[in-house]
Every structure is written in C-alpha cells, then in structure tokens.
Amino acid sequence: MKKDVRWKKFWDNRKSKLASDYSNIHDIYIQKRGEMLSMFFEYSMFPANTPKKFLDLGAGTGAAGFAVLSRFPDAKALFVDGSEVMLAEAVKTADKNKLKISCLLRDFSSKDWLKGGGIKPGYPLIISNLMIHHLTDRRKAVFFREIRNLLAPGGLFIYGDYLRMADNKTEDYQCELRALDILKLKKEHGWKVPSLKDEIKSIKNTEIKSGDMAPTPGFVLASLRKAGFKKTAMLWFYLKFGVFIAVK
Numbered sequence: 541m542k543k544d545v546r547w548k549k550f551w552d553n554r555k556s557k558l559a560s561d562y563s564n565i566h567d568i569y570i571q572k573r574g575e576m577l578s579m580f581f582e583y584s585m586f587p588a589n590t591p592k593k594f595l596d597l598g599a600g601t602g603a604a605g606f607a608v609l610s611r612f613p614d615a616k617a618l619f620v621d622g623s624e625v626m627l628a629e630a631v632k633t634a635d636k637n638k639l640k641i642s643c644l645l646r647d648f649s650s651k652d653w654l655k656g657g658g659i660k661p662g663y664p665l666i667i668s669n670l671m672i673h674h675l676t677d678r679r680k681a682v683f684f685r686e687i688r689n690l691l692a693p694g695g696l697f698i699y700g701d702y703l704r705m706a707d708n709k710t711e712d713y714q715c716e717l718r719a720l721d722i723l724k725l726k727k728e729h730g731w732k733v734p735s736l737k738d739e740i741k742s743i744k745n746t747e748i749k750s751g752d753m754a755p756t757p758g759f760v761l762a763s764l765r766k767a768g769f770k771k772t773a774m775l776w777f778y779l780k781f782g783v784f785i786a787v788k
C-alpha cells in the first residue's frame with residue numbers, strides 16, 4: 541500500500557480504539573504532549589479588526605483546536621480531517637464542553653482538497669498538529685503554499701508535527717530516548733512494559749503502518765520560507781516533536 545494512503549486505514553478505523561481513547565494513548569506516545577499543545581494556546585491570536593475564526597487542518601479529535609478554543613471560546617472553529625471516526629470524537633468533546641465547532645471531511649493528500657467549497661481565504665489563524673507528516677515531501681511543500689494562500693495578510697500558521705533528524709545516528713538516538721520515555725510512562729500508567737528493543741521495534745512498525753513521512757526541522761523551515769511566509773521560527777522541540785510558527 542502506498543505510504544500516502546496508509547493514514548486512512550490507520551486513523552479512520554472504527555474497530556481501533558485510537559479515536560475513542562486518543563488522549564490516553566497519546567499522553568504516552570507523544571512525550572510532553574501538554575507542553576506541545578500549550579504552544580497552540582499561547583501563540584494563537586486574532587489581531588484587532590479581523591474575524592475571530594480559525595482552521596484546524598488534520599484536527600482529528602481536536603486536541604490542538606480545543607487548546608485554541610480554551611483561550612478563545614467564542615472563536616469560529618472549522619475542524620478539517622479525513623477521518624469521520626476522529627471528527628466524531630471531536631464533536632462529542634465540543635458538545636460536552638458546550639463549544640461550537642464545524643467539521644469538514646477532506647483528504648489533504650489530494651490536490652483537490654479545497655474544491656467543493658466550505659473553505660475560503662481570509663483566515664487570521666490556521667493550525668495543524670501531527671498531521672502533515674502523513675503527506676509526501678512534495679505535497680507538504682504545496683500544502684504550505686495552500687495554507688499561506690488561505691491566510692489573511694499578517695495571518696499566523698502554528699504547526700506541530702512528528703519530526704526526524706537529518707542524520708541517521710542522531711535520529712536513532714532521539715528514537716531511543718523517546719522509547720525510554722515511553723517505557724517510563726507505560727510503567728507509571730500501569731501498562732505492560734516491553735523491553736527497550738521491542739519498544740523501538742514497535743515505534744518503527746507504527747511509522748510504517750500509519751505511513752509516516754516525518755520531515756526534518758530544516759525541511760520545514762526552508763519549505764515554509766519557500767512557500768512565501770515572511771517570518772518563520774521553531775517554537776518548541778522535544779525528542780521527535782516540534783512546533784513551528786509562520787507569519788504571512
């Protein structure tokens with residue numbers, strides 16, 4: 541199966557607990573997840589005289605989008621994702637917290653994802669967390685341009701993702717440190733604790749199963765600049781995860 545369609549089988553799977561148990565699972569597999577999500581809370585903003593609306597691309601169950609909404613509960617949020625199962629969980633969370641969100645089903649690996657209406661340019665804020673690594677590098681570069689075009693002048697793009705290091709030795713060590721963190725968290729949460737070697741093997745298997753194409757920080761920053769963003773920066777980084785900000 542091609543890497544850029546594997547995400548669908550992985551994330552839009554009614555039989556898997558990935559959506560219904562997303563937070564519990566990802567509190568273990570995404571180290572310092574709270575810190576990562578806090579970047580969306582801290583850096584999101586709506587300049588005066590702009591509509592308070594934002595797009596969450598690859599919103600899934602809504603972790604990053606709800607971080608923004610916890611700061612701006614009256615903002616108009618449009619959650620876009622390719623998985624009905626994940627978006628259904630986001631709707632449940634919104635209902636439980638009396639928040640209003642709109643949802644759209646789209647496949648970002650298709651160049652036609654903006655066709656069919658529903659998303660018009662002029663957003664002061666667009667966010668995306670842990671989705672773009674499912675796109676090929678070529679598609680990532682085009683996607684950054686599409687995001688830039690959807691932003692209003694001066695608009696912000698806050699982007700978190702699963703990353704890889706440019707050299708294999710550093711990547712292997714980052715991966716080992718991440719696996720050690722996962723083992724520690726599994727122990728704390730009373731999960732079965734495998735050996736370090738098995739945990740590393742399982743990380744690699746998940747990367748294959750979900751069709752991960754993690755970008756390097758250098759690729760992200762260079763591609764954002766090439767896409768025409770005026771200012772770019774890396775806000776936060778830990779082991780295999782990073783959050784970036786870019787200004788149109």
Ligand SMILES: C[S@@+](CC[C@H](N)C(=O)[O-])C[C@H]1O[C@@H](n2cnc3c(N)ncnc32)[C@H](O)[C@@H]1O
Pocket residue numbers: 547548551552597598599600601602603604620621622623626646647648649650668669670671674675
């Ligand atoms: C790891 S989850 C991240 C969810 C959420 N943004 C968060 O911060 O927890 C990845 C999400 O990206 C979505 N996704 C991956 N590839 C996609 C694609 N090509 N088109 C649309 N959605 C995609 C999946 O359906 C899934 O909901």
